[in-house]
Amino acid sequence: MAGMISKRWIINYLLIILIIIFTYIGNRYQVETGFQPENRITTLKPQDINRISIQIADYTITLTRKATQWQIDTPVKWPANNIVIERILGIALSETESSIRADQIDLATLGLQFPTAILSLNDTKFLFGATNNIGQRRYVMTGSTVYLISDIHLHFFNQGLSALIDRRLLPRTMRLQNFRIGSLKLSKTNDNGWQNDGKAITPNLLDDMITKWQTLEASRIQPYQKTNIPKQR
Known part of the structure; x- marks a missing residue:
């Protein structure tokens, strides 16, 4: 029993000595670990x-x-x-x-x-x-x-x-309150529904149409040039 305890103490002493040696070598010769700091071009976040x-x-x-x-x-x-x-x-x-x-x-x-x-x-x-x-x-x-x-x-x-530029025809923060296209005139109610003052339309089709207008994106964008607009005759 005493012999086993002595062996354990010897092993512990050896481990401590090895740790001290490796620490000294690392500090003395600046041994690099596997982790390297990022070579970022700026500190901005x-x-x-x-x-x-x-x-x-x-x-x-x-x-x-x-x-x-x-x-x-x-x-x-x-x-x-x-x-x-x-x-x-x-x-x-x-x-x-x-x-x-x-x-x-x-x-x-x-x-x-x-x-x-x-x-x-x-x-x-x-x-x-x-x-x-x-x-x-x-x-x-x-x-x-x-x-x-x-x-x-x-x-x-x-x-x-x-x-x-954001290609959506309507800003993301805009919430439609009124909608008019042709004879169709829509306005939002207090309960977030829609009332139709013109052409009759089913609720499902109405919701689908309004959603499409709120998420519709332009396929192409170019600078506005007034001189290129066709003149009315």
């Missing part, structure tokens, strides 16, 4: 971003977050496509394996002297340069550093306003 500015050539688009909905402020005031905006904000979480200080390279060779676009998230600017032919990556400069990251963000906004 998407949930903390509430202002966006996009510059493409001489065209500027600004947006602000209002509660859970993004709103386009200029050049028009209209709800933005939240899904597209969240994908743009993903650049804040981008990681890179290649970076260089901006003063150590000719920015013109990377397309950053005259960037393709400038994206501002709050007060942090991202300048988009040329693409790298290997691995579909793009040069992006933020602060005083140039990074090479996956080219998955620019195409979400380089088409301008039409890529950012």
Whole structure:
């Protein structure tokens, strides 16, 4: 019995000695563990971003977050496509394996002297340069550093306003109170039903029609140009 206890103490002492040795080696030679910190290009968090500015050539688009909905402020005031905006904000979480200080390279060779676009998230600017032919990556400069990251963000906004605007014909926050089409005149009642002042219509068909109007999306969006409207004769 005494012999077994002695062996256990010896084993415990050996384990303690091994722990001390490995700890010393780790501190002395800075042995790296399997976990490595992320090589993110910014410390921004998407949930903390509430202002966006996009510059493409001489065209500027600004947006602000209002509660859970993004709103386009200029050049028009209209709800933005939240899904597209969240994908743009993903650049804040981008990681890179290649970076260089901006003063150590000719920015013109990377397309950053005259960037393709400038994206501002709050007060942090991202300048988009040329693409790298290997691995579909793009040069992006933020602060005083140039990074090479996956080219998955620019195409979400380089088409301008039409890529950012919410395609729903009615804003998501709008609740219909009155509806008129042709001879059909509808108004909402106090119990959230609908009354028909014109053409008779079955309740199921009525609900289906109103729901479609509230969720209807445009198939294509383009800038309004008054000069292209046919003149009435």
